[in-house]
Amino acid sequence: MNAGSAKTPKLGVQDATKIYHTASGDLLALDRCSLDVHANEIVSIVGPSGCGKTTLLWSMSGLHRLSSGTIRLDGREITGPHPDIGIVFQEANLLPWRNLDANIHFPFEIKGEKPDRAWIAHLVNRVGLDGFGGKFPRELSGGMQQRAAIVRALALKPSVLLMDEPFGALDSFTREEMNRLVEEIWLDTKTTIVFITHSIEEAIFLSDRVVVLSARPGRVAKEYRVPFLRPRSLEIMATKEVFDLTNTIKMDIVGERVRPKARERGTAEIVRIRP
């Protein structure tokens, strides 16, 4: 899937605009948002809540049609769900009436394909779910459910993995464990990953780039490179560089939260809130 020269991004978002038509009026969720994700890259998207992160991700996956703008995969515009894009949803999103095996086989079932058993066994082993195939989601912890969801998302060998706040509901230890797992999987498969999160630490630990979206309507406000090599150890999280970067991004997001209110009041005085 290396169709891209250095010029063609793996996933290219150009002027993405999305308007939701709701009962209480139109809602501009994304406003000319542009972003390129290159092959084998991990890019995190952070931003104030309600800024359109999930909308952007759902649009990238082809689940939502944009009101205007384009999403290109390997240079070709996509208008619907694409087999080369895997998604990990919030809260695992497993089907509760199926056991883990049946959940992992779900993509093949929909495609009408035979499950790739060797690949699935490899993935299941990788995420440490050996022997849990017969268990139902309710019998597993949140972390294990999300591991199964990752296996399901990778089952069809997508070249892009979109992850929508996958670990938001987990406790911080489990979250760190899952972050290391994502890194391992990346080292193993070099899958391009777009990762949405509320946690700046998580974004920095995982990503080559952290993209900060503005408050609604979402646009790319800032972008930061994270230069560390992989595998990254948790120690890098204690370095001054990471500390400073975390604070910078935090202030970006807090600033984005304050600004719209100030605009409403029509005052130039912005009170900066320090965390």
Place this chain on the structure above:
Amino acid sequence: MSGGDTIPEFSKTKGGDGHDVSLTNLSAFASGPGIRSGAEVAAIIAVAVIIIGGIELALRLFNVPHYIMPAPSAIAYALFDEFPLIAPHLGYTLVELISGFSIGAIIGLVMAAVITQFPFAEKIVAPYILLLVTTPMLALVPLLILRFGFGYTPRIIAVALAAGPMVMINAATGFRRVDSAKIALARSYGASTLQIFWKIRAPMALPMILVGLMIGAIFGLLTAVGAEMVGGGFGLGNRLTTYSSMIQMPQFFAVVLILSMLGILIYVLFFLIGKKWASWEA
């Protein structure tokens, strides 16, 4: 699809989380009476012996005439003695119940599945469905007998009319429980509308469908017996009117006992099906 999208939302389900507005819900399947130990079994039997024995004793002590309330022993005797005579009538009632219920349930299920796909049509049809649910179909039996005679036909129609709407209204509640994230999951693999229905919507609706089938079957039983009491010379309902007119109270209560057993059987049947196929919701 552009513009028709809804804002991604991850609340577990829309329109209820297993505590839907309906006559009952599936927690009945999950937390039903389960017998745990020998001591519990002994206690249950002991209580039954005390209650039944107490009634027997009281009726004998106070010389209650059998046409007011026959003794449990007399009812038990009548049940065994008369059973060969009652059995064919049990058969007739079962035929009416099973065929009427099947017809009503299939129509109810199909209508629920179709109608929930069209929210606008649903709004228009809803009051009529409510009317069908709340009207006692027994009221139509004299009319049905005028039109179809004293055979099976009017009874089967009445049972179908009683069971169908019950199945439909509960199944519709199930089919309305849209989980946008699960549908998005299926769509992300390119699932067709039909695949989404069979692999997401139907399994999600199954617990409510089972509740509907159970209520429908019990309403069907009530209606079958009621219709038999109105007219026609066969069926358990007919036995009730016959025995009471002849003041054969032990036999009368034997039939009542059979009817209670039928109702319990229906409950247990759906309880077991629910435990097997819908316990994931607990």
